[in-house]
Amino acid sequence: MNQSPIAALAALAIALVPTSAAAQAVKRGDRAILDVAQTLKPGQFVWAPELTGEGPALVIVNLETQRLVMFRNGVPIAASTISSGAPGHETPTGVFSILQKREEHYSKTYNNAPMPNMQRLTWKGIALHAGKLPGYPASHGCIRLPLQFSKLLFGQTELGMTVVIAHIPIRPQDSGEPLAANPAGPQASFSKASYQWNPPATASYDPLSVVVSAADQKAVVIQDGKEIGSAPVRVNGDLQGGTAYVLKSWDDSGKHWLKLRFSGAGGTMDVGPEELKRFDAPDAFRAALAAAVRPGSVVIVTPESLKAGSAGESTTVLADETAK
Incomplete structure (x- = not known):
């Protein structure tokens, strides 16, 4: 499965001087x-x-x-x-x-x-x-x-x-769990929406990768190189270029996520208590995802479309074509 382009995200470049410096x-x-x-x-x-x-x-x-x-x-x-x-x-x-x-x-x-x-x-x-x-x-x-x-x-x-x-640019910041709590308010219309969830017949403990497109209002779940789920997801507020979360540990006190903020120059890394309310998704999908994530699972949130033909940089979410 090849997914289409995600546009280049605003970034603060690090100036490099081309040299022949030895490794x-x-x-x-x-x-x-x-x-x-x-x-x-x-x-x-x-x-x-x-x-x-x-x-x-x-x-x-x-x-x-x-x-x-x-x-x-x-x-x-x-x-x-x-x-x-x-x-x-x-x-x-x-x-x-x-x-x-x-x-x-x-x-x-x-x-x-x-x-x-x-x-x-x-x-x-x-x-x-x-x-x-x-x-x-x-x-x-x-x-x-x-x-x-x-x-x-x-x-x-x-x-x-x-x-x-x-x-x-990538900077780490502790964060609450993404897609973990259903938001309150008039836009919480996806809570009972239909979704797809097709985990492998044999249980896999490999980490999940979840790609959320704010433009498409859709999340795609990948495990072991295969799509195992998808659902409508609405992301409220300004993404400021995009966000990623990685589950670093899971213990008796709960899940502990690290937030990697895809912000440009001057972008804040602060995470407030309203963070979880930005995501609107089916309740049953949230429950299935919460049960399936393992340490190392990553959630990528982008403002751009994953649909074929959209403008921007070439983006591959899955690939299984001719070997190099």
Whole structure:
């Protein structure tokens, strides 16, 4: 299933000076990973898995800033410079799963080009792998990484893990649970609406990916690379470019979500008590979703359409086409 374009979201770009800097790890010191990420030069990365224990992981690739950030248990533990698709070969934005991993791989499309530590995101040729990093988008669509970082990342990821590719700056903020409480008020008209929910016959404990389009007033639920549900969803208020939530833990006190705000320059990261009232969805769909989410599940909210033919950047939510 291929979903259509999501328009580029307003973003604060990090200025990069194209250089031939050799790939190297940068010492973090006392600095936060997201602060270090802004200072990295082409080919540089920071790696600090000791910041948190074992747990669900999420990778976010920012095409605007040419950065990759890895979260584990909702905590940023690594960041790297990247090189994404050059003009005419743009890397698609969207929510992906790691479909295949190969330490040694050669492209079937591009003259048997080597792709060390390849992690496939689509069967049409988009992957994470080691490659040249000139400081700007220069690939045929894949996401190039420093060789040493690609090895470290390869060792920490798993098949089915979620990778989000976007055109936005990413900042974390604790948040309430998205789509968890039905809003009060005159626009709560979707509470009894019909919805689709078709979980796999065999129970899966892999994290869910949920994409909510404010333009389409629709949510799509993905697990193990397949759509398992959809429902009408209304998002009230200004999205300021979009929002994402990741479930970092679930204990006796409840679910604990991390909010990644896709805001531009000067955008606030504050989360108020009215946050949950922004979402209007069928009550039964909310209940099914709440029971199915697991740590590592991600909810992406975008103001743009997912319908085929809509204007903007190319977005793939699922892909199962010809292998590269």
